[in-house]
Amino acid sequence: MSFTRLDKSRKIRADRGAELTTANWQIEAAKRMLMNNLDDEVAEHPQALVVYGGIGRAARSWEAFDKIVEVLERLKPTETLLVQSGKPVGVFPTHEDAPRVLIANSNLVPEWANWEHFNELDKKGLMMYGQMTAGSWIYIGSQGIVQGTYETFVSVARQHFDGNTKGRWILTGGLGGMGGAQPLAATMAGYSMLAVDVDETRIDFRLRTRYVDHKATSLDEALKLIDTARAEGRAISVGLLGNAADVYAELVERNITPDVVTDQTSAHDPLHGYLPQGWTLEQYLERQESDPTGTVAAAKQSMAVQVRAMLTLQERGAATLDYGNNIRQMAKDVGVDHAFDFPGFVPAYIRPLFCQGIGPFRWVALSGDPEDIYKTDAKVKELIPDDPHLHNWLDMARERISFQGLPARICWIGLKDRARIARAFNEMVKSGELKAPIVIGRDHLDSGSVASPNRETESMLDGSDAVSDWPLLNALLNTAGGATWVSLHHGGGVGMGYSQHSGVVIVADGTDAADQRLSRVLWNDPGTGVMRHADAGYDIAKDCAREQGLDLPMLEGK
Amino acid sequence: MSFTRLDKSRKIRADRGAELTTANWQIEAAKRMLMNNLDDEVAEHPQALVVYGGIGRAARSWEAFDKIVEVLERLKPTETLLVQSGKPVGVFPTHEDAPRVLIANSNLVPEWANWEHFNELDKKGLMMYGQMTAGSWIYIGSQGIVQGTYETFVSVARQHFDGNTKGRWILTGGLGGMGGAQPLAATMAGYSMLAVDVDETRIDFRLRTRYVDHKATSLDEALKLIDTARAEGRAISVGLLGNAADVYAELVERNITPDVVTDQTSAHDPLHGYLPQGWTLEQYLERQESDPTGTVAAAKQSMAVQVRAMLTLQERGAATLDYGNNIRQMAKDVGVDHAFDFPGFVPAYIRPLFCQGIGPFRWVALSGDPEDIYKTDAKVKELIPDDPHLHNWLDMARERISFQGLPARICWIGLKDRARIARAFNEMVKSGELKAPIVIGRDHLDSGSVASPNRETESMLDGSDAVSDWPLLNALLNTAGGATWVSLHHGGGVGMGYSQHSGVVIVADGTDAADQRLSRVLWNDPGTGVMRHADAGYDIAKDCAREQGLDLPMLEGK
Ligand SMILES: NC(=O)c1ccc[n+]([C@@H]2O[C@H](COP(=O)([O-])OP(=O)(O)OC[C@H]3O[C@@H](n4cnc5c(N)ncnc54)[C@H](O)[C@@H]3O)[C@@H](O)[C@H]2O)c1
Ligand SMILES: NC(=O)c1ccc[n+]([C@@H]2O[C@H](COP(=O)([O-])OP(=O)(O)OC[C@H]3O[C@@H](n4cnc5c(N)ncnc54)[C@H](O)[C@@H]3O)[C@@H](O)[C@H]2O)c1
Structure with a gap:
């Protein structure tokens, strides 16, 4: 099996529009977002498969990339593809409400979790550095x-x-x-x-x-x-x-x-x-x-x-x-x-934002049409009418941010809003207001998805900085809830040995099934962030949990 | 919140029989198996919540234990309980084909993944050592x-x-x-x-x-x-x-x-x-x-x-x-x-057994009746008629092994047989041949569920001993397939820093839905083991994958 890391002949660009090349929009979204991560406008070194953040890659090799695309094109709506450090390793029967792709990148048993060992394995073609959104196919440029x-x-x-x-x-x-x-x-x-x-x-x-x-x-x-x-x-x-x-x-x-x-x-x-x-x-x-x-x-x-x-x-x-x-x-x-x-x-x-599940929520228009994003911008303003700071952000973003690859938007919102906004987008897809489905995701740098004692979980109130049960639970729960793809990574942001984190992406394709999944997954995902911070003792998080009716069995006063 | 590790007044014994105290058999099974892990006949130091393997516990504290039981008794068939190092931290909406409990125990960011840091957190009441089957509620005694x-x-x-x-x-x-x-x-x-x-x-x-x-x-x-x-x-x-x-x-x-x-x-x-x-x-x-x-x-x-x-x-x-x-x-x-x-x-x-997905498969009779186990023994012999070594094992086991707690059986079988056997048990529950549902699980020490370079993955053919993407994918896939509970642990067997591994348990309650889930999960779970060993280059695993029709996209000759 040859192993090509650099191929100067490659120029990747995701399909646009409402035509499917795969069995359904969940699978189509995975294919387009993988490709979009390697778009020349998006990636730092696309021909080396490097998306951003040092050597953060979208696939282990060009052979692995081609095979992922090939498998997605034949994948059934009741099957799930497993990707191990950027390589497609197995296809297994699941069901329609299960993720279509499950990803684990760069994970090493702790005693061996350092750059020396990683680089050795990487060189042998056994691993890939996934960073955060590179190997989990939800990078949207700067x-x-x-x-x-x-x-x-x-x-x-x-x-x-x-x-x-x-x-x-x-x-x-x-x-x-x-x-x-x-x-x-x-x-x-x-x-x-x-x-x-x-x-x-x-x-x-x-x-x-x-x-x-x-x-x-x-x-x-x-x-x-x-x-x-x-x-x-x-x-x-x-x-x-x-x-x-x-x-x-x-x-x-x-x-x-x-x-x-x-x-x-x-x-x-x-x-x-x-x-x-x-x-x-x-x-x-x-x-x-x-x-x-x-x-x-x-x-x-x-x-x-x-x-x-x-x-x-x-x-x-x-x-x-x-x-x-x-x-x-x-x-x-x-x-x-x-x-x-x-x-x-x-x-x-x-941290005060994380306590409310607020973090880098984002979405991408699979149509490729900027108008779809502008319509969603307007929808967000309509549904969150009383937040001038957010409105200001959306106006500035529209004015000053050039899209890279598929048009996308980022918007820091939390437990209170994520599912609500996502379901509204799904309605817009259903009604035909948008030209194609919307992909919804976030960074791994988020409220409930990361343990990183020199960064996201530095100086936690209770000293639980290094406890990584939390991001693992986050990934398991998002899988259980029916996200479209879920990833578990190690070493993002701060490098080998210093972090564990998970990613989630879910497609709003305008169906009722998607509506159900969105309401679960986009409640649960920020919910785990509020949970993690409430458990650590932050009052803002405890208040948010009580206000939003999050079910935390051991929260005092429950 | 008080935190009690030792309570000499406790004497735990799981319910027996066909009467439910929870919303369904999935949830009932979790409750009974948690309790069974702390049965005096089963656990090494039950009043200290210690099941086996040093300080391998089933729950973080007695307060956490009580709360887990309380939550299971109110849990809905479309909800999922999250357990973080033996403590029930959240209840979230999922769906009927999702696990009822998701567990993460003892996980630490690698740079901090050592006994010193763990013991500090454990002392503060922030963690628990889950070993393998202790914190994942599928220990069945020696x-x-x-x-x-x-x-x-x-x-x-x-x-x-x-x-x-x-x-x-x-x-x-x-x-x-x-x-x-x-x-x-x-x-x-x-x-x-x-x-x-x-x-x-x-x-x-x-x-x-x-x-x-x-x-x-x-x-x-x-x-x-x-x-x-x-x-x-x-x-x-x-x-x-x-x-x-x-x-x-x-x-x-x-x-x-x-x-x-x-x-x-x-x-x-x-x-x-x-x-x-x-x-x-x-x-x-x-x-x-x-x-x-x-x-x-x-x-x-x-x-x-x-x-x-x-x-x-x-x-x-x-x-x-x-x-x-x-x-x-x-x-x-x-x-x-x-x-x-x-x-x-x-x-x-x-290892040759692991290459075929063969490992410590096990099941437990929720009825509490040894006859249910003897009937399953006979069923296994009937369905695997040509394996005298296995028949000999089952005979010796029946003759010489005293049950501890709920009657249970262990039997090393692989990809070829697990789903088949489990579905047959489900039929026996459906037909009334067995008095109550059967719980099916395995050790974390299994073919596809563990990365442990000083033990299960020592001296792998390709040098991938420390790559822990594999057990993480195993846990995600079992969650996607619809197992009843799934767990991700760190440090089992060989201690902090040296292993990452996952557990899976699934209930055969005699329903058609269970039949579907069993055929997915008990194919997928050993399948990931064959996949992992095939990827590492073992011929026995590659042959097994081909014979059994496992879909491994990058296996040569595919
Ligand atoms: N704070 C956050 O939210 C956040 C999010 C993602 C990533 N990060 C971290 O931020 C860092 C940068 O990420 P990125 O995606 O931009 O990485 P990148 O690898 O794409 O860019 C790094 C840049 O640093 C430059 N550089 C290297 N050495 C330099 C030097 N000595 N002096 C000046 N410039 C030098 C490189 O030329 C390159 O342009 C990473 O460590 C990443 O993990 C932070
Ligand atoms: N090979 C396997 O399949 C497998 C499976 C599970 C666990 N293990 C490992 O096996 C070990 C034992 O597991 P366990 O559940 O029996 O643990 P345990 O803690 O229940 O038992 C350990 C026993 O060792 C005894 N002991 C301690 N120090 C001793 C000494 N110096 N001399 C003699 N005896 C001493 C203790 O009294 C105790 O009875 C653990 O390290 C565990 O992780 C191996």
Whole structure:
């Protein structure tokens, strides 16, 4: 069996429109979303099957990709395909209310759950890194993270600047698949941003999709652009070509302190995700192969430089936060004992939302028609009439976010709203108001779907950060409820050994059966998030559970 | 919320008969099986909720136990209860073909997946150790392991003694919940056995249930009993009160070499499962609390003594095997570099069975009537007429195994037979031939349900020992297929950090819906085992897949 990771002849684009090439819309959706993850407009390195987040892949090899598509085209509505780290391994009889695809990616028995062992297996063709939405086929381009980043930056402003971002600026690193959302989110929230990336093609990609406003090749040039804008009361973003470790250290040296400091290089993967200081991209690629151990060591040393600079900038008054790439852990590994002195973004800014099951809910129009998304935007406003912040988000998103691949929308809503909104979309499909079914999903970075002690579950009230029963229950329950595909991953976001998480996707095809499934799955899925936080003792979650009538047997007062 | 681990007033016994106390037989089965796991006849320390295998529990606390029972009594046939490390945390809407209970026990994010962190959380009341069948409510007493142990000993004889066990004897340690099956399995296979245990109450328990023939309090006495029996061509078993490390070292000293050497103390849990040399049971219990670190260190030192003795006995010609308690790893941790020189029992003796999906299939008569089991015994013989080894097993089991709690039977069968047999049982329930429904399940130690590189997946052909995508897919698929309850555990058998595994239980209640579910789930479940072994390159598994028509998309020649 040959094993092809890179095929330069490939150009993948999902079908559009209302014509089926498979037995039904559940299966069609899986096929289109897999393909959409590898669309040139969507993926970071589509011909290498890499969607985003370091080496986050959609399929293990091109042979595996072809076979998945082939199986989906013959799959029956009462069968389920099993995908093991991006490879289709079995087809089994289930029933119509069961998921059509079940996925497990990158999972390793804990004692062996590290990058060394993973990379060995990956090299042998036995595994694939699924990241979060790459291997679970619900990545929607940088938009997928824009709102989360925007909500975080708004929350930073509320906590540190009385809500006023005028003249404020943010320093960050990384303009990759997720990181590329930062400049847009920053300017949407009213900040200017300086974003450093070593790879000029990444900056150009963000310019092209209007996520970043300017490119600069020297720090002076970048600072000048930003200072001018700030003086004029405008918010702009600048992508600076350079190494984040160099630039952060240089700012410390020059005694220039941004208002907010964070980072979104792929620090979670020291072998593939972080360019050591002084290396060229070519050297990096070459030495990954010829000297992986040395490469990892060099990357971690540079991360240590960057984290030390971040700590100094924090001391000098910058609101400093880890933005979910595990850079603190990497620096700590090589002796930066105080690396965890600045907080992760979840406990600092996002947890109150998670307590209500609020997280990165998203949907995709299988028709391929942007109008379908605009109609759903309007429907959300109609059904949630009293939330100006959300309306503002939807307006800005429509205005400023270019679609990548199939048109999609992200919208942070919670237990109270998810099933309601989804069922309304299903009605719109049924009535013909939309041209084709809608796919509904979320990030694995969500309220009930992840255990990640350096990120989503950092500093839980009861100390249960590392308990991963929760995401496993989430995946089992979504399977039981009748989601269209369900995934269980390890190592997303923060890398091997540091997280376990699950994904869910469900199709609104306009049928009554879908209506039933949507009302179960999109109640249960955020419900497990409220449950997990209520169990940990958060009052917001307990109140939400009581208000929404969630059945939590051991909640006090029940 | 109070948290009670030990309640000496408790005496649990499941209901018998055909009367329901819950909404249907699926839910009734969960309730009875939970209770049966804590029956005095079944569990090792029922009042502490400990079923077997060190601190393997059925529920997190007595409060959690009571609440689980209460929820099951009100659960609707379209609802699903979530259990997180032995605590009932949520009730969610699903549908009739979905599991009624979903369980996740002892799961930790890999970087934190060790006994130290687990014990901390366990102490805080945030977790529970589920072992394999303890927290997943399908433990059936020592019988559950008798056949596996018997098959292993028979296989040892085939490989080392031309199948002739006459006059041969086995040395082992541990007469606990699982280990207690060893003497019976040994004599069934024609060996004599010397089994060392430090706890006299455990030896007495095995005498009472006829698993062991004699008790001895000195090595001389024990050896004399065995030598006499061997001289007379009889096979007997002796439980020797003593510390395994002392006794193994003493045998080396005296230059006495058994034919087979193994061990089944709870070495996987150095804090609770292995008494250090020179300590009394009371000291052990006291120092677990007052000095956990010192206790673990002392236990590992004694294990090192025992493993060194095992290595010497191996050199002197004994067939030596690790019987799945991770004692080699523990010894290696404290410097016994060659600990892994003797093999684990799975690669050495059991894997060919796993390749065909053959493993510890089991069932329980909810009526409580032994006659129901005898009738199923007869049905198995009728449906598998051409397997004298299996018939012999069933005859011996009926004759020599005392039921513990609800009557149950274990029988190692595979992909070819499981669904067929289960559907026949369902017919017998339907026709009234049996007095009540039958519960069908298996150990987590099975063909497709576990990743455990020091045990079930040791030395896989392709090096995929540590890949745990497989048991996760198994659990998701069993949930999708409509099992009655499904569980995902970590750390069973070999302890924290070393394994991930899943359980499945399904009820044959005589309905057509059950017939459908049984034909799916009991095909799929062993099917994932054949799939996993075929994917790893085992010819026996590939042949089995082809013969049985398993749909494995990337199997060559497909
Ligand atoms: N906070 C969140 O919500 C969230 C969500 C998803 C992912 N993440 C994490 O964010 C990180 C980035 O994700 P992504 O999808 O953008 O990854 P990516 O691999 O697509 O992009 C990483 C970018 O960092 C750049 N880079 C590497 N080393 C650099 C250096 N020394 N200096 C400057 N730039 C450098 C690369 O050129 C690349 O453009 C990952 O660790 C990911 O796991 C966070
Ligand atoms: N091979 C298999 O199929 C299989 C299946 C299940 C469990 N296991 C493993 O086997 C082990 C035993 O399981 P169990 O359910 O019998 O456990 P258990 O905790 O019920 O029994 C362990 C026994 O070992 C005795 N013991 C402890 N230290 C001793 C010492 N130093 N010398 C002599 N005896 C000592 C204890 O008194 C106790 O009776 C566990 O590690 C378990 O994980 C193996």
